[in-house]
Amino acid sequence: MSLVPCRACEYQVDTSALACPKCGATDPGRKISRQHRQVISFTVQFLIGVTLLFLGGRYVWLEFAPTIKAAIVKQNQG
Ligand SMILES: [Zn+2]
Incomplete structure (x- = not known):
């Protein structure tokens, strides 16, 4: 005690008081x-979610950017 x-x-x-x-x-x-721990775990989950979204978005962007760029160039030319 x-x-x-x-x-x-x-x-x-x-220390044992509730x-x-x-x-x-x-x-x-x-x-x-x-409560503080909940806020921290929420923040960590949020950051992980944002990171996954960012990486996913980046992957999609890198995957489709050449196609989109080609389409834009075509539009500008035509
Ligand atoms: Zn107090």
Whole structure:
């Protein structure tokens, strides 16, 4: 049993406390809260999604760019 300052209000709370008795913040003894962890995992998933979209878009672009460019050149000439 040890006391740590609440991450929200700095009130001394037990590390095993589920909520801060002063401000009601959840998991006051933990540096990273559950909500924070959810935000981090969401951000990581978002970044992975953006990266996949970017790589996929780049692949499609590299695959079809010559065709599109040829079509544009043809249009400009004709
Ligand atoms: Zn607190």
